[in-house]
Amino acid sequence: MTPTQTNLATEARLRHLTERLAEQGSITITAAAAELAVSEMTIRRDLVELEERGVARRVRGGALPLGPQTFAVRTQSRSRAKGQIAAKLARLIPSTGAVAFDASSTVIRAAAALSGAQDLMVLTNGPETFNALQGRPGVTPMLTGGVLEPRTGSLVGALAGWTARQLTTTRFFLSSDGVDPAVGSTELVLEEAEVKRAIAAGAEELVLAVDSSKLDRRATVVGFDWTAIDLLVTELDPADRRLDPFRGVVTLV
Numbered sequence: 001m002t003p004t005q006t007n008l009a010t011e012a013r014l015r016h017l018t019e020r021l022a023e024q025g026s027i028t029i030t031a032a033a034a035e036l037a038v039s040e041m042t043i044r045r046d047l048v049e050l051e052e053r054g055v056a057r058r059v060r061g062g063a064l065p066l067g068p069q070t071f072a073v074r075t076q077s078r079s080r081a082k083g084q085i086a087a088k089l090a091r092l093i094p095s096t097g098a099v100a101f102d103a104s105s106t107v108i109r110a111a112a113a114l115s116g117a118q119d120l121m122v123l124t125n126g127p128e129t130f131n132a133l134q135g136r137p138g139v140t141p142m143l144t145g146g147v148l149e150p151r152t153g154s155l156v157g158a159l160a161g162w163t164a165r166q167l168t169t170t171r172f173f174l175s176s177d178g179v180d181p182a183v184g185s186t187e188l189v190l191e192e193a194e195v196k197r198a199i200a201a202g203a204e205e206l207v208l209a210v211d212s213s214k215l216d217r218r219a220t221v222v223g224f225d226w227t228a229i230d231l232l233v234t235e236l237d238p239a240d241r242r243l244d245p246f247r248g249v250v251t252l253v
Helices: 010-023 028-035 038-052 072-076 081-089 107-112 126-135 158-164 191-200 243-246
Strands: 056-059 060-064 096-101 119-124 139-143 148-149 153-155 169-174 179-180 185-186 205-207 220-222 229-232
Touching: 010 028, 010 038, 010 056, 028 038, 038 056, 038 060, 072 153, 081 107, 081 205, 081 229, 096 107, 107 126, 107 169, 119 126, 126 139, 153 158, 153 191, 158 191, 169 191, 185 191, 191 205, 191 220
Parallel strands: 096 119, 096 169, 119 139, 169 205, 205 229
Antiparallel strands: 056 060, 148 153, 179 185, 185 220
16 A cells, blocks of 8 residues: 555544554554654554554554453443433433343443333343343343353343344344444444344334444444434534534434
C-alpha cells in the first residue's frame, strides 16, 4: 500500500490501524505514520484511543492487538453515555409480553433500571443481566444456558442457541462492538454473534443500542445488516451530525 496522500479522518485511521493489527500482529508508530501520512504524535494518540477501546496494547514503539475487554472492564467504560442510552431504552420496553436482552454492558444498564413491568418475560444470554433482573416486580427473567465466554461475559454455544430459538419476543435489545454505515452491526467474537442471531430469529424487532464511540467502527464478525435492525439508540440527539451516515438506513432514537 502506497502512503496516503491526505490525512484520514480519525475513525478511518482507527479502523485502518485495527485492521493492520489483525493482519500483521503488530504495528509500529513510525511505519503507521508514514503509511497514513500523519505525524507520529497523531499515531500515538490513535493508539491511546485503541487501547482505551480494548483493541490494542501499547508497547515501546507501537502496539499489539488485544481481544475484547472483559465484562467487568466494559461496565466501567462510557458510564454516562450508557446511562443516557438506558433512559431511552426504558421507554421502549413493554410492561407485558416477552423481550430479549443480550449480555452487553450497555443493555444491562436498562435491565438494572427496569420498572413498571406487570407481566414481562425477559430472555437473556447474560448471567450478569439475569442477576440484575432478579426480584424485579412483574419480571420473569430466563437464562439461555450455555458455555460462558469469558471475554464477553455471555453464554454461547449449542445450548444457548437452541434455547433462544424456542421463544418468540416482541423486541430484542442488543449492543455490538462496532456499527458500520455500510455493513451494519459487527462483533469481535463469532460465537457471540451466532447466539445473537439465534435470539433475533424469534424477535419481531431489533433495537441496537451503542454509545457514539462505536459509530463508524467495524469489528471482525458481521452481526446484522441494516435490513434486520429496526432502531438505533445512542446517547446522542437524533439530529446530531455524527449520526448522518446512518440516516435513511435505520430509525434513530
